[in-house]
Amino acid sequence: MDLLEYQGKELFARHGLPVPKGVHASTVDAAVTASETLGYPVAVKAQVLIGGRGKAGGIKIAQDSTEAHEYAGEIIGMDIVGPHGEGPFKVHELWVEAGSEIESEFYASVILDRSAKKLMVMLSRMGGMDVEAIAASDPEALVKQHVDPITGLGEDEARQIAARAKIPEQVAGEVANVLVQLVEVAQAEDATLIEVNPLIVNSDGEVILLDAKVTIDGNSLYRHPELEELPESADQDPQEAMARERGLTYVSLDGNIGILGNGAGLCMSTLDVVAQAGGRPANFLDAGGGSKAEAIIDALEVITSNPEVSAILFNIFGGITRCDEVARGIIEATGKIGLELPLVVRLDGTNSEEGLALLAEAGLSNLHHEATMLGAARKVVELAGN
Amino acid sequence: MSIIIDNDTKLVVSGLTGREGSFHGLRNRDYGTQLVAGVTPGKGGQDVEGTPVFNTIAESVDEAGANTSMIFVPAKFAAAAINEAIDSGVETVIAITEGIPVMDMLPTYWKAREKGVRLIGPNCPGVLSPGKANVGIIPAQFFDQGRIGVVSKSGTLTYQIGNELKQAGEGNSTIVGIGGDPIVGSDFIDILTLFEADDETDMIVMVGEIGGDAEEKAAEFIAAEISKPVVAYIAGFTAPPGKQMGHAGAIISGSSGTAQAKQEALEAKGVRVGESPTEAAQIAVEILGSL
Numbered sequence: 001m002d003l004l005e006y007q008g009k010e011l012f013a014r015h016g017l018p019v020p021k022g023v024h025a026s027t028v029d030a031a032v033t034a035s036e037t038l039g040y041p042v043a044v045k046a047q048v049l050i051g052g053r054g055k056a057g058g059i060k061i062a063q064d065s066t067e068a069h070e071y072a073g074e075i076i077g078m079d080i081v082g083p084h085g086e087g088p089f090k091v092h093e094l095w096v097e098a099g100s101e102i103e104s105e106f107y108a109s110v111i112l113d114r115s116a117k118k119l120m121v122m123l124s125r126m127g128g129m130d131v132e133a134i135a136a137s138d139p140e141a142l143v144k145q146h147v148d149p150i151t152g153l154g155e156d157e158a159r160q161i162a163a164r165a166k167i168p169e170q171v172a173g174e175v176a177n178v179l180v181q182l183v184e185v186a187q188a189e190d191a192t193l194i195e196v197n198p199l200i201v202n203s204d205g206e207v208i209l210l211d212a213k214v215t216i217d218g219n220s221l222y223r224h225p226e227l228e229e230l231p232e233s234a235d236q237d238p239q240e241a242m243a244r245e246r247g248l249t250y251v252s253l254d255g256n257i258g259i260l261g262n263g264a265g266l267c268m269s270t271l272d273v274v275a276q277a278g279g280r281p282a283n284f285l286d287a288g289g290g291s292k293a294e295a296i297i298d299a300l301e302v303i304t305s306n307p308e309v310s311a312i313l314f315n316i317f318g319g320i321t322r323c324d325e326v327a328r329g330i331i332e333a334t335g336k337i338g339l340e341l342p343l344v345v346r347l348d349g350t351n352s353e354e355g356l357a358l359l360a361e362a363g364l365s366n367l368h369h370e371a372t373m374l375g376a377a378r379k380v381v382e383l384a385g386n
Numbered sequence: 387m388s389i390i391i392d393n394d395t396k397l398v399v400s401g402l403t404g405r406e407g408s409f410h411g412l413r414n415r416d417y418g419t420q421l422v423a424g425v426t427p428g429k430g431g432q433d434v435e436g437t438p439v440f441n442t443i444a445e446s447v448d449e450a451g452a453n454t455s456m457i458f459v460p461a462k463f464a465a466a467a468i469n470e471a472i473d474s475g476v477e478t479v480i481a482i483t484e485g486i487p488v489m490d491m492l493p494t495y496w497k498a499r500e501k502g503v504r505l506i507g508p509n510c511p512g513v514l515s516p517g518k519a520n521v522g523i524i525p526a527q528f529f530d531q532g533r534i535g536v537v538s539k540s541g542t543l544t545y546q547i548g549n550e551l552k553q554a555g556e557g558n559s560t561i562v563g564i565g566g567d568p569i570v571g572s573d574f575i576d577i578l579t580l581f582e583a584d585d586e587t588d589m590i591v592m593v594g595e596i597g598g599d600a601e602e603k604a605a606e607f608i609a610a611e612i613s614k615p616v617v618a619y620i621a622g623f624t625a626p627p628g629k630q631m632g633h634a635g636a637i638i639s640g641s642s643g644t645a646q647a648k649q650e651a652l653e654a655k656g657v658r659v660g661e662s663p664t665e666a667a668q669i670a671v672e673i674l675g676s677l
Contacts, residue, residue: 084627086627086628112488112568112569114568114569114597114598114599114635115598115599115600115603117492117495117496117569118492119492132640149492149493149495149496150493150496186489187489190487190488190489192488192568217487217488217489217634218630218634219461219485219486219487219488219634220487220488220489222461222462223487249632251625251626251629251630251631253624253626261542262542263540263541263542263543263632264540264566264595264631264632264633264636265538265539265540265541265542265543265544265566265593265595265621265632265633266540266542266543266546266621267631267632268540268595268596268621268622268624268625268631268632268636269543269546269619269621269662269663271622271623271624271625272621272622272623272624272645272662273662274624275623275624276661276662281624284625284629284631284632286632317542317545317546317549319523319524319525319528319541319542319545320523320525348546348549349525349528349545349549350525350527372664373546373662373663373664374662374664
């Protein structure tokens with residue numbers, strides 16, 4: 001789960017980390033009111049889950065209410081494309097914050113290093129630019145250190161990291177403290193990524209976290225009710241939102257072939273095989289062990305709510321899941337939602353013969369059975385058209 | 387031989403009194419696995435269809451001789467149960483539970499390493515040594531006894547490949563589901579090491595997916611340490627960056643963790659990678675025939 005900048009900053013503030021004062025706004029008027037309260041200059045910042053907002057025109061400094069009005073109006077509703085072509089993301093929300101006079105910009109982050117099975121701290125005196133760009137232009141300027149999984153990051157160790165990153169002596173202590181606290185925040189809040197870019201020193205010599213990119217481990221949300229209740233980004237894909245409400249594991253893709261499989265691995269593999277057959281998958285949907293009609297109705301409703309979908313592939317390898325139950329579920333679900341789109345079904349594994357007999361008996365005219373995964377992929381591509 | 391579990395496995399199931407735990411624990415017993423105990427705090431002294439229940443895993447080790455623990459408790463309590471198992475004196479811990487927070491798994495991973503306890507999972511289907519023992523939720527009917535070792539991040543994909551091998555007349559020494567979480571107790575290289583040393587394993591099928599760099603590390607390791615042939619399959623070529631594809635660990639971060647990169651890393655070290663599960667199984671059968 002990725003947090004918007006302002007949500008990340010609110011998280012930092014709860015842990016006592018220094019962030020600029022700011023106000024969340026979703027209308028131009030609210031943004032102007034916020035600016036007046038904060039006092040000029042203010043930064044008007046688009047709240048979207050993508051980097052490169054500044055370059056895309058999504059961050060502007062307003063010196064007075066006229067400018068605040070003008071910039072808020074420009075930014076709300078604009079489409080932001082990410083540096084790697086991600087998006088576009090439409091801006092629905094702003095974060096208006098007190099302007100900071102930047103003396104120097106650093107980079108600080110804590111990430112889960114899956115490979116080393118430890119948290120890793122990164123620090124650089126070259127802030128404000130992409131971390132990959134820092135690593136590419138001057139690898140020695142990016143200091144990386146793993147965090148001991150039992151003892152955490154000590155103050156002395158953090159001071160050494162700051163020294164190795166050549167952080168100026170006057171602020172090295174404070175920067176080291178920020179590192180120690182960021183590790184504590186990651187552990188306490190189950191964050192697998194915290195990136196502060198830039199971490200600045202202002203004209204008063206204060207160290208301030210000027211940006212926040214935070215990813216929270218979705219498996220931990222049961223112990224973070226305040227994060228679980230955060231409003232969904234309004235830009236979320238409608239099918240993904242619908243699937244989330246129903247507790248389905250669903251990812252939208254840009255094709256026209258609806259996919260339902262059981263098990264994450266088999267489902268990913270199904271997408272690949274469909275693509276190899278020349279088709280374009282519309283989604284990933286792991287039905288898990290859900291073989292009951294209700295679960296299948298839920299899944300089919302989400303898939304068919306996408307107007308692009310012109311055919312559906314149902315790829316099941318029954319282990320614990322019994323294929324006869326799945327077949328009953330498919331028959332009941334297609335009847336109940338009046339599914340007319342072509343449906344290609346591949347049922348293999350436990351009780352597959354019984355399941356296939358049930359499907360044959362039901363005689364659904366839009367249902368096509370294929371014995372193998374590859375055969376099913378070819379069939380659905382043929383039926384989906386372009 | 388076979389690896390990790392065999393006829394000498396004495397299984398204790400944490401969560402045996404729960405619905406899932408009893409269903410699968412008793413299925414494992416029906417398969418022939420020696421199920422010696424269940425553990426549920428506060429329910430010591432009861433039994434589940436004749437299998438005694440203890441309050442702690444350590445008691446099941448002392449009193450029932452358990453040497454392998456299976457964790458089937460809800461995600462909230464699972465890391466504590468794994469830690470308890472690591473301290474109990476069992477040699478192997480197989481954690482089936484899905485959804486354990488990664489911050490809980492970091493210290494647990496290191497604890498298992500430090501104590502020399504083999505941890506498989508979490509978020510895995512378990513381990514099956516056909517004809518000997520089954521610990522977990524792998525449906526044994528799709529696998530025959532044979533000479534191919536299988537190690538996989540995915541459950542259903544393993545069943546798919548196992549079934550294709552079976553239909554081609556081949557079987558398996560052991561099937562190991564290592565799990566789809568970002569932090570798992572045993573990676574590909576840990577299991578490859580065991581298969582290399584196992585005299586009942588002639589070749590290995592490795593099933594990977596997007597996310598992390600376990601496959602890339604395995605490629606290096608295979609080139610340096612593994613003499614037996616390895617065939618791979620990787621899922622997730624069509625997965626978009628930044629999206630979690632079902633498994634918590636199946637996510638492309640920026641440009642790292644792609645299926646393409648994994649395939650290239652493996653092929654660069656001479657490992658053949660099947661385009662589909664079917665093709666991977668076909669290659670395995672072909673290689674086994676030529677040995």
